[in-house]
Amino acid sequence: MSSNTHHLRNGTAKTTQPRKAITLETMNQHLRKADYAVRGRLAIRAEELREKLKEQNHNLPFVEVVNANIGNPQAMDQRPITFFRQVLALVQYPDLLESEAATTIFPADARERASVLLREIGSVGAYSQSQGVPYIRQSIADFIAQRDGFAADPNDIYLAGGASSAVTSLMTTICNGPQTAVMIPVPQYPLYSASLTIENATAVPYLLDESTCWGTDTAYIASVIRQTIASGVNLKAIVVINPCNPTGSCLTASEIKDIISLAAEHCFMVIADEVYQTNIYEGEFFSFKRMLRELQRDFPGKYDSVELASLHSTSKGMVGECGQRGGYMELIGVDPEVREELYKLVSISLCPVVTGQVLTELMVNPPKEGDESYPLYKQEYDTIYTRLRERALTLFEAFKEMEGVTCQQPKGAMYLFPTITLPPNAIKEAQRRNEEPDEFYCMQLLESTGVCVVPGSGFGQKDGTFHFRTTFLAPGKEYVDRMLQFHKEFLKKFS
Numbered sequence: 001m002s003s004n005t006h007h008l009r010n011g012t013a014k015t016t017q018p019r020k021a022i023t024l025e026t027m028n029q030h031l032r033k034a035d036y037a038v039r040g041r042l043a044i045r046a047e048e049l050r051e052k053l054k055e056q057n058h059n060l061p062f063v064e065v066v067n068a069n070i071g072n073p074q075a076m077d078q079r080p081i082t083f084f085r086q087v088l089a090l091v092q093y094p095d096l097l098e099s100e101a102a103t104t105i106f107p108a109d110a111r112e113r114a115s116v117l118l119r120e121i122g123s124v125g126a127y128s129q130s131q132g133v134p135y136i137r138q139s140i141a142d143f144i145a146q147r148d149g150f151a152a153d154p155n156d157i158y159l160a161g162g163a164s165s166a167v168t169s170l171m172t173t174i175c176n177g178p179q180t181a182v183m184i185p186v187p188q189y190p191l192y193s194a195s196l197t198i199e200n201a202t203a204v205p206y207l208l209d210e211s212t213c214w215g216t217d218t219a220y221i222a223s224v225i226r227q228t229i230a231s232g233v234n235l236k237a238i239v240v241i242n243p244c245n246p247t248g249s250c251l252t253a254s255e256i257k258d259i260i261s262l263a264a265e266h267c268f269m270v271i272a273d274e275v276y277q278t279n280i281y282e283g284e285f286f287s288f289k290r291m292l293r294e295l296q297r298d299f300p301g302k303y304d305s306v307e308l309a310s311l312h313s314t315s316k317g318m319v320g321e322c323g324q325r326g327g328y329m330e331l332i333g334v335d336p337e338v339r340e341e342l343y344k345l346v347s348i349s350l351c352p353v354v355t356g357q358v359l360t361e362l363m364v365n366p367p368k369e370g371d372e373s374y375p376l377y378k379q380e381y382d383t384i385y386t387r388l389r390e391r392a393l394t395l396f397e398a399f400k401e402m403e404g405v406t407c408q409q410p411k412g413a414m415y416l417f418p419t420i421t422l423p424p425n426a427i428k429e430a431q432r433r434n435e436e437p438d439e440f441y442c443m444q445l446l447e448s449t450g451v452c453v454v455p456g457s458g459f460g461q462k463d464g465t466f467h468f469r470t471t472f473l474a475p476g477k478e479y480v481d482r483m484l485q486f487h488k489e490f491l492k493k494f495s
């Protein structure tokens, strides 16, 4: 940071505070108000502790920091899927395709895929169409049609630099000041509350029901809708995260159809965040698109006007390529003039990262049975899936042993969201420190064990209840044992 130096008449120089055009007071106040707990105070402290561990005499009671605060699989021990990286390597460096080495290093189907993609894209160093490469949009439409059993249109697909970027584009398009209301689940992934705050729109919470494995209660949601409309704001959309971050729950087909019916009745858009659609450990994933098409088929005319945005990403599932920023949004039933405006918005940033688009193509069109790369792909995919499932259960079993902790059976996504009953003395101590009680618990956990989780208050929770969210991506059980030991000591100290 440079400072202003004023030269006085006597030749000496006086340094004053630097003058800044943009200050905390003059900057966008909506951005200042936005919260994003996943990378909040705890995550910052975790980074400080990681730095401290590098010191020889660090005096910390642990030897590693475990980032269980963020669903970032390759920051743990998850390796990328080989076929995906082979194709990415070839599209990044097409000269390799011509080299003799390529035939020994890369299987024929990886070379073939890279050639097809390069033919369709040109260079990954060139801007693509703003909505995404047409060939890749067609691949995504084929995938959706196969998944749902209903046709999909490549013109409805918008590739994006991760689902986050699709969500922010959507919110910018939907929101028209504080009168715009969007219903968001509580608990929720804070991308939604943060982007609504930045847009100066109104987030209307609807509580998920912990007693039914964090399900949606249709009668209750209908009552929130009625109250919202009666309050005079314009209810424009509902966000549904399925499988859910942070709760790990999955919606049933009938829960999804009920939500779509409410959207049809009261005329608001459904934003279906389905980035965890392959992270299903119990039961089945039902897409909103499929449920909508079934309703349209079974009740002709009644659901024709429903507006749906559904999101998918290369960051989650067994792909776990968070850093590559791939994903897409499918828009159904949206007014063509609004779509033109949305198109203008995405074209202002030119196009999503083209290698992220390539990865999205690979995610939706992986090697098939009979292809040279299929056996390795299948083995890698299944290993990641089985490991995630085992880790989820290990953590779940550990939470069952912890006094005052209850946790719903993990069904999907990458997280557990247990309730913690905190002793009154711990709550008093948190209040004395001006911290939320669950934030206090999580900070003590981090300082004692190096395990970084996110307090439930960062996602929203029913008043008077306390939770924390942890991923189950970290390897081993040693960190789980540290959590168990900490919990016992914490209860003893504050009981």
Ligand SMILES: Cc1ncc(COP(=O)(O)O)c(C=O)c1O
Pocket (backbone or CB within 6 Å): 071, 161, 162, 163, 164, 165, 189, 191, 241, 245, 273, 275, 312, 313, 314, 315, 322, 326, 327
């Ligand atoms: C529910 C949910 N939606 C969207 C995202 C953002 O994903 P992406 O990396 O695709 O932007 C996340 C990331 O954790 C998430 O949990």
